[in-house]
Amino acid sequence: MDIVLYNTKAKEKQVFLPIQRDHVRLYACGPTVYDRIHVGNARPLVVFDVLVRLLRAAFPKVTYVRNITDVDDKINSRAAERGISISELCEQTIFSFHKDCKALNVLPPDIEPRATEHITQMIAMITGLIEKGFAYEAEGHVLFSIEKMPDYGQLSGRSLDEMVAGARVEIAPYKAHPADFVLWKPSKAEIPGWDSPWGRGRPGWHIECSAMSAGYLGEEFDIHAGGLDLVFPHHENEIAQSRCAHGTAQMAAFWVHNGYVTVEGEKMSKSLGNFTTVEDAIQRHRGEVIRFSLLTAQYRAPFDFSDAALQQARTVLDKFYRAVSVADRADIITDLTLLDTEFITALADDMNTPLAISCLHRLAVEANKGQLASARQLLSCASVLGLLTDENWFAGEADNRKATFEIERAIEARNQARASRDFDEADRIRDQLAEQGIKLLDGPDGTRWERL
RNA sequence: GGCCCGGUGGCAGAGUGGUUAUGCAGCGGUUUGCAAAACCGUGGACAUCGGUUCAAUUCCGGUCCGGGCCUCCA
Numbered sequence: 001m002d003i004v005l006y007n008t009k010a011k012e013k014q015v016f017l018p019i020q021r022d023h024v025r026l027y028a029c030g031p032t033v034y035d036r037i038h039v040g041n042a043r044p045l046v047v048f049d050v051l052v053r054l055l056r057a058a059f060p061k062v063t064y065v066r067n068i069t070d071v072d073d074k075i076n077s078r079a080a081e082r083g084i085s086i087s088e089l090c091e092q093t094i095f096s097f098h099k100d101c102k103a104l105n106v107l108p109p110d111i112e113p114r115a116t117e118h119i120t121q122m123i124a125m126i127t128g129l130i131e132k133g134f135a136y137e138a139e140g141h142v143l144f145s146i147e148k149m150p151d152y153g154q155l156s157g158r159s160l161d162e163m164v165a166g167a168r169v170e171i172a173p174y175k176a177h178p179a180d181f182v183l184w185k186p187s188k189a190e191i192p193g194w195d196s197p198w199g200r201g202r203p204g205w206h207i208e209c210s211a212m213s214a215g216y217l218g219e220e221f222d223i224h225a226g227g228l229d230l231v232f233p234h235h236e237n238e239i240a241q242s243r244c245a246h247g248t249a250q251m252a253a254f255w256v257h258n259g260y261v262t263v264e265g266e267k268m269s270k271s272l273g274n275f276t277t278v279e280d281a282i283q284r285h286r287g288e289v290i291r292f293s294l295l296t297a298q299y300r301a302p303f304d305f306s307d308a309a310l311q312q313a314r315t316v317l318d319k320f321y322r323a324v325s326v327a328d329r330a331d332i333i334t335d336l337t338l339l340d341t342e343f344i345t346a347l348a349d350d351m352n353t354p355l356a357i358s359c360l361h362r363l364a365v366e367a368n369k370g371q372l373a374s375a376r377q378l379l380s381c382a383s384v385l386g387l388l389t390d391e392n393w394f395a396g397e398a399d400n401r402k403a404t405f406e407i408e409r410a411i412e413a414r415n416q417a418r419a420s421r422d423f424d425e426a427d428r429i430r431d432q433l434a435e436q437g438i439k440l441l442d443g444p445d446g447t448r449w450e451r452l
Numbered sequence: 453g454g455c456c457c458g459g460u461g462g463c464a465g466a467g468u469g470g471u472u473a474u475g476c477a478g479c480g481g482u483u484u485g486c487a488a489a490a491c492c493g494u495g496g497a498c499a500u501c502g503g504u505u506c507a508a509u510u511c512c513g514g515u516c517c518g519g520g521c522c523u524c525c526a
Binding site: 028029030031032037038040041042043044045072073074156157158159161205226227228229230231232233234257258259260261262265266267268269270271296297298301302304306308309311312315316318319322323346352354355357358359361362365368369418421423426427430439440441442443448450 | 454455456457458463464465466467473474475476477484485486487488489490491518519520521522523524525526
């Protein structure tokens with residue numbers, strides 16, 4: 001079975017094959033750690049988590065690198081605002097970030113490099129670019145000279161003329177060409193800085209990804225992933241730096257970009273202020289509900305975040321969890337060739353998760369009719385999506401042994417009342433449990449309960 | 453201003469040159485002490501105007517509407 005991915009570079013879907021037959025190398029742009037992530041930031045985390053799970057099932061070895069940007073002007077100003085040190089802000093934010101990832105069932109990457117730990121590599125790369133004539137020094141800055149790269153702009157599909165024509169930004173006086181971008185910039189005494197051949201300073205935005213991806217994955221690797229808003233300028237500039245520094249024909253073979261999370265049709269973003277943090281979202285809905293809802297749209301299409309979408313996701317997840325209750329987690333199938341063909345075909349076709357989820361519905365119906373094999377398939381397919389992994393879905397995290405014991409004792413009392421046809425008492429007990437958020441389901445095998 | 457993407461039933465959301473997914477909600481059943489869950493059935497859509505074609509929601513062009521990038525942004 002071929003895995004097909006939409007490659008931004010080619011503007012079409014292409015069959016994915018790793019450069020090294022048995023080893024997939026993938027890099028995704030991670031967070032800048034100045035604040036909690038919002039649901040828009042969560043989409044690439046979830047989407048590429050699914051991609052990595054699929055690739056791990058399909059190839060013998062996958063190396064997944066997702067960086068942490070811990071040097072940035074937003075970090076500096078936020079730390080100053082809050083009156084804490086920069087490192088304290090970063091540590092706090094990284095801790096929260098990992099917590100949010102866990103809530104979303106996003107597995108850790110193999111390597112999570114931090115920018116500040118790779119300044120040496122960045123300086124070396126910049127030095128090389130200057131030596132090769134692709135970069136120049138001006139007023140303490142080092143800039144990349146895009147005119148030295150004839151095919152600059154290929155990823156985002158824009159020419160230099162277009163960029164100059166459409167420019168809305170003020171052009172820094174030290175730039176030789178308006179679209180030249182910063183590799184290194186000077187730091188004043190109160191701002192973090194590192195010694196360099198160009199004085200004390202800090203790296204520009206794009207260079208960290210070029211330096212770290214080369215360090216951990218090599219000068220050419222398989223997949224570079226990120227949000228659609230990174231195509232230009234971030235990824236375009238990464239390509240320019242990396243290719244010119246290494247003299248390679250490409251930085252990554254595949255460039256994969258997820259679409260935006262929107263709110264009432266508009267992009268969720270910090271600047272518009274229409275964002276919901278993951279922390280806030282999981283107060284109202286569990287992490288898996290948010291994860292699932294993000295997967296109900298194909299990853300390149302916009303996903304409109306709303307309470308209605310989350311509620312529907314919850315309804316469907318409940319249905320799936322009921323359907324898999326008879327399946328044993330020890331029997332999960334991990335061999336792709338043994339998984340439901342329609343499901344895998346859908347997922348392998350540029351991660352068509354909506355179509356894949358429709359297969360899950362089919363399997364759930366079959367499972368509910370008593371087909372154990374379908375329940376097992378449902379559980380196994382869902383696990384490729386990182387779903388249905390919670391063994392206590394209906395009990396909820398809040399329950400302890402004592403609460404569970406009391407619920408079960410009440411159910412027993414109710415069933416005795418039912419047996420003696422005292423339905424008033426039975427209904428009274430049910431109403432009482434309902435007030436505690438416990439839903440009862442009477443079935444042929446007895447009474448089950450679910451926490452709402 | 454330059455460049456780009458999209459408009460599918462009440463809602464979400466796939467897909468296809470001809471047989472029109474799937475889910476949620478609705479409606480009708482089966483089942484149940486009641487309820488829930490589950491199962492069965494069911495109506496309802498391809499922004500608009502032209503063109504190509506035996507045939508277009510699907511291809512091409514115009515129009516309208518929405519969104520995005522060009523500046524930090526996932």
